[in-house]
Amino acid sequence: MKLIDALKLAALPIEEGAPEKKVFLACGFTPLHLQTFLTAGLRTTFPAHQVSSKTGLFGDLCGSIERLQLQPDTYDLLIVVVEWSDLDPRLGLRMLGGWRPSQMAEIVESAARTGSRLQSGILAASRQIPTIVSLPTLPLPPMFPTIPSQTSSTEIQLRHTAMSLAASLVQEKDVRVANGQYLDEISSPDTRYDMKSDAMTGFPYSLNHAAGVAEVLCRLVDSSRQKKGLITDLDDTLWSGILGEDGHDEISWHLAQHSQLHGLYQQFLASLAGAGVLIGVASKNDSSNVEHAFERTDLLVSKSDIFPFETHWSSKSESVQRILRIWNIGPESVVFVDDSPMEVAEVKAAFPEMDCIVFPKNDYPGAWKLLRYLRELFGKPALTEEDALRLRSIRDSKVWRDARDISSKVSEDDFLESVQAHVVFEPVHSRNGARAFELLNKTNQFNLNGKRLAASDWASLFNNSGTLILAVSYTDKFGAMGKIAVIMGSVRGRVAVVTGWVISCRAFSRRIEHQCLKYLFDTFDVDEIVFDYQSTPRNTVLQEFLVELFGELPKDEVRLSRELFVAKAPRLFHNVQGVAHV
Amino acid sequence: MSEQEIRLLQCFASVFPGLSDGEIRETSAQSNGAWDSLSTVTLAAVIQEEFGLDVDEEILPCLDSFKAFRDYVCRAYPATN
Numbered sequence: 099m100k101l102i103d104a105l106k107l108a109a110l111p112i113e114e115g116a117p118e119k120k121v122f123l124a125c126g127f128t129p130l131h132l133q134t135f136l137t138a139g140l141r142t143t144f145p146a147h148q149v150s151s152k153t154g155l156f157g158d159l160c161g162s163i164e165r166l167q168l169q170p171d172t173y174d175l176l177i178v179v180v181e182w183s184d185l186d187p188r189l190g191l192r193m194l195g196g197w198r199p200s201q202m203a204e205i206v207e208s209a210a211r212t213g214s215r216l217q218s219g220i221l222a223a224s225r226q227i228p229t230i231v232s233l234p235t236l237p238l239p240p241m242f243p244t245i246p247s248q249t250s251s252t253e254i255q256l257r258h259t260a261m262s263l264a265a266s267l268v269q270e271k272d273v274r275v276a277n278g279q280y281l282d283e284i285s286s287p288d289t290r291y292d293m294k295s296d297a298m299t300g301f302p303y304s305l306n307h308a309a310g311v312a313e314v315l316c317r318l319v320d321s322s323r324q325k326k327g328l329i330t331d332l333d334d335t336l337w338s339g340i341l342g343e344d345g346h347d348e349i350s351w352h353l354a355q356h357s358q359l360h361g362l363y364q365q366f367l368a369s370l371a372g373a374g375v376l377i378g379v380a381s382k383n384d385s386s387n388v389e390h391a392f393e394r395t396d397l398l399v400s401k402s403d404i405f406p407f408e409t410h411w412s413s414k415s416e417s418v419q420r421i422l423r424i425w426n427i428g429p430e431s432v433v434f435v436d437d438s439p440m441e442v443a444e445v446k447a448a449f450p451e452m453d454c455i456v457f458p459k460n461d462y463p464g465a466w467k468l469l470r471y472l473r474e475l476f477g478k479p480a481l482t483e484e485d486a487l488r489l490r491s492i493r494d495s496k497v498w499r500d501a502r503d504i505s506s507k508v509s510e511d512d513f514l515e516s517v518q519a520h521v522v523f524e525p526v527h528s529r530n531g532a533r534a535f536e537l538l539n540k541t542n543q544f545n546l547n548g549k550r551l552a553a554s555d556w557a558s559l560f561n562n563s564g565t566l567i568l569a570v571s572y573t574d575k576f577g578a579m580g581k582i583a584v585i586m587g588s589v590r591g592r593v594a595v596v597t598g599w600v601i602s603c604r605a606f607s608r609r610i611e612h613q614c615l616k617y618l619f620d621t622f623d624v625d626e627i628v629f630d631y632q633s634t635p636r637n638t639v640l641q642e643f644l645v646e647l648f649g650e651l652p653k654d655e656v657r658l659s660r661e662l663f664v665a666k667a668p669r670l671f672h673n674v675q676g677v678a679h680v
Numbered sequence: 681m682s683e684q685e686i687r688l689l690q691c692f693a694s695v696f697p698g699l700s701d702g703e704i705r706e707t708s709a710q711s712n713g714a715w716d717s718l719s720t721v722t723l724a725a726v727i728q729e730e731f732g733l734d735v736d737e738e739i740l741p742c743l744d745s746f747k748a749f750r751d752y753v754c755r756a757y758p759a760t761n
Contacts (some may be wrong), residue, residue, distance in 0.1 A: 100729055100730075101722075101725055101726050101729050102691060102694045102726050102729065102730060105694035105695060105697075105726065106694050106697075109694070109697040130718075130721065130722075131722070131725060134722070270751060294737065295725075297720075298737055298740075305729055455718070475685075489700050604736065
């Protein structure tokens with residue numbers, strides 16, 4: 099992005115009354131164009147918000163961060179940009195404190211002390227505000243006694259200080275640290291420093307570098323639009339070769355057969371599966387051949403990582419349709435990968451919202467780009483327990499549905515009674531809220547109003563003692579689903595006000611929605627529940643539920659009395675456990 | 681109006697978004713209350729990026745009006761174009 103475009107974007111008019119997104123940019127240098135690029139990037143990320151940013155004092159990065167603790171609830175987001183001169187001013191060019199070899203040890207010690215102080219300050223601030231950190235991006239000055247191509251001991255110790263700071267910060271749930279390797283790709287290290295600008299204005303970044311740093315930081319602000327599932331072809335995609343022609347012994351994915359690309363792809367899919375991404379197979383093959391192939395012990399992705407397998411001779415779009423139905427997610431949340439441009443085009447025509455990619459067989463740079471791109475689509479700021487449970491839970495749900503179909507002669511009540519369901523209601527706190535936050539931002543079909551929360555909105559909820567957030571976990575004899583619902587709101591006297599309510603599509607048809615309401619009525623002893631309901635193009639399941647309760651879709655304020663609920667609710671068979679509320 | 685002046689007007693409009701083209705042509709640090717030292721630095725950066733120029737540090741304080749910037753760009757741009 100050019101500065102002129104950033105200025106135009108930052109100055110775009112905002113709807114009157116738009117909520118404010120207050121950002122504190124902590125940096126030791128004059129923020130100048132970095133602030134402009136950041137404001138422009140955040141305007142793009144939060145188009146419905148008015149973005150305002152404040153900065154701290156020049157040359158006092160630590161103090162600026164520490165003083166934030168005196169102003170709790172003032173900001174929605176803290177962005178910390180650290181440069182070498184913040185660790186010790188002699189590491190910049192604006193201070194002439196001396197570069198004698200005899201001073202190096204003291205510079206290293208001073209940088210380490212500042213690093214510790216920064217760590218404490220950032221950790222304390224991050225407990226109040228979601229925090230994003232960029233660690234030194236500029237080159238160290240030519241201050242060391244070695245020739246530039248030789249690393250000096252001092253330089254290594256300084257880099258160690260910065261890396262130690264990074265290593266401690268990435269452990270924190272509410273801190274995200276910018277990836278230096280990614281920044282290297284969009285901002286060449288040799289054009290980052292603008293010495294003239296540093297000397298004239300105190301702003302050390304070239305415009306291109308300022309744009310790059312801002313881009314990386316803005317990408318860390320919002321990661322709620324990640325994909326959920328990947329559907330892959332098998333022949334010449336998951337492996338090299340045609341299973342039906344070559345046989346399961348001859349398909350390959352190793353260096354010796356010049357098919358390592360496919361091994362990397364398998365390894366990558368296993369990594370995605372481990373992080374909770376759904377992996378399905380859509381392949382024109384005989385299923386018995388595929389069964390044999392997956393018995394090979396040298397496959398890097400196992401059969402248990404994949405569900406379901408659609409292996410037959412129907413069209414790929416039909417297979418994809420079936421997989422989407424089993425996963426119960428929309429095509430916009432899924433990526434399809436196949437080596438055949440024709441198959442990719444066929445699926446794309448059927449599902450225009452789906453990201454459909456031709457597998458780059460025999461194309462090493464293309465394969466590298468593909469893996470990078472997939473990581474971009476599926477990467478997560480942090481893994482939750484539910485990520486590990488997701489695939490098993492969907493598999494269990496399929497078993498559940500199959501069992502329900504087999505038991506179709508049995509009444510629904512009898513079936514639900516037989517599944518031994520166990521529901522746990524647990525208050526969500528700032529430290530255990532990652533999954534609840536994810537659910538609120540990703541769930542579409544059973545979503546009270548479709549409102550999405552930025553990390554800063556989420557964090558600020560915990561500063562309001564009146565806010566009640568419950569996470570709901572579900573287990574039955576078919577397996578554990580983990581946290582599958584979230585209810586958010588407050589209790590005012592005899593009325594519960596529900597401002598957010600989502601249930602994962604995996605958990606439908608279990609009467610969990612009824613149990614949620616029963617729990618609110620019983621546990622909080624309220625006579626009425628008021629819902630902040632809004633219809634969205636996608637919350638049809640929630641709308642059907644409201645029609646079931648009210649006889650029609652409510653047009654105005656949605657209020658549910660205890661009497662109406664008792665009259666309308668079906669029998670519930672869950673064994674309910676509530677974890678103590680504060 | 682030359683293509684160069686149109687681009688210069690766009691640079692000024694990005695820093696002073698409320699001004700019309702006519703107002704920009706007449707604007708200066710003296711007449712424009714929104715024009716501060718930060719505006720000068722931002723204008724210089726935008727114009728440097730837009731025209732591929734390297735604004736001389738000593739000249740910067742003299743670039744205190746649209747006309748001054750236009751004259752500067754006219755003088756410098758042919759050499760860099």
